[in-house]
Amino acid sequence: MESVTHSILLSPPDVGPDEAAAVARALESGWVAPAGPDLTAFEREAAARVGSPHAVAVSSGTAALHLSLLAAGVGPGDVVPTSTMTFAATANAIRYTGARPVFVDSTDIDGNIDVVLLRSVLRRLRDGGQRIGAVVPVDLLGHVVDYTAISALCDEFEAPFIADAAESFGSLHRGRPVGSFGFSSCVSFNGNKIMTTSGGGMVFTDSPDVAERLRYLATQARQPVAHYEHTEVGYNYRLSNVLAALGRAQLRRLDSMIERRRAVRTAYRDVLDRIPGVRVLGRVSQDQHENCWLTAVVVDPDRAGWAASDLARALAAADVESRPLWKPMHLQPAHAGADAAVTGVAESLFLRGLALPSGSSLCDDDLDRVLSVIRSVAG
Structure with a gap:
């Protein structure tokens, strides 16, 4: 074999002059904060990409999951069925809320959650008197779960469907973009993902009330008054305007x-x-x-x-x-x-x-x- 001159990485960021120029413009604009015109435009453009009315850009895919669970009302005492084959962030976000994950095994063909097994789990939990706070299936390595079947199950068992689409942005299910399903859909723009904002993520939702709640919680739950007033605990989860500029270039x-x-x-x-x-x-x-x-x-x-x-x-x-x-x-x-x-x-x-x-x-x-x-x- 010929001599090796450089490492070949699994999934490095694919960035170039377009991204450098976009970041430079954002810096020159003075909007070096988790607010600004690139952040607003990035949310609008990403929402248009997936056909979702609302998008909220946040600091990571983990933050997107955590906020979505909170917005769905998930909390202590709840159970949340989710894929067992996933990155730790999925389970961690559930634990952050005080709820308990219930891990569901995979299908051999693509590693995604076994929908037949999920149905039996949901029935067992319901019949056992446990409150199902949400269902969080994961699109493994970009392979898309059966959104149609899972949506029907969530309707049947009256549980919010939160899609962990961290790895599948840009994919389709039956011609419909990932990000347009469920109570909310969460994607990641980490440095190794299909597109990147260095670190970052986004929540898509059809509901204006959910989008407003997500933004509120992501900005330390600050009340809309002149001084700093907080009636509940919030989080510092908003995406930087500079990183949003990078995301806009990547999206193109x-x-x-x-x-x-x-x-x-x-x-x-x-x-x-x-x-x-x-x-x-x-x-x-x-x-x-x-x-x-x-x-x-x-x-x-x-x-x-x-x-x-x-x-x-x-x-x-x-x-x-x-x-x-x-x-x-x-x-x-x-x-x-x-x-x-x-x-x-x-x-x-x-x-x-x-x-x-x-x-x-x-x-x-x-x-x-x-x-x-x-x-x-x-x-």
């Missing part, structure tokens, strides 16, 4: 960045689908038009003759970053003893799955380097 490039990630996934599929015991995580469906945020391989070691961990070691030796899939929340020490409906699928995907470099800035030469390592391991 979103379609091209998604197109590149799809091309990367196609290249992986062309190689991986030929290897016995190996598959790309996720389904190929016109109903689920995904942003391809991260492409992950799932390896059956008995059939392939090698494991995902073997590939991870070979990639690391070539200075290529990879990452196991999320360790399920029901296996995390921080949530030991939590209620969970488990089938073993999420744990199996954690042990057999590996996320591969998927960034929109991944050039063809670097992609070839990754594919060469995969071929060498596969023999």
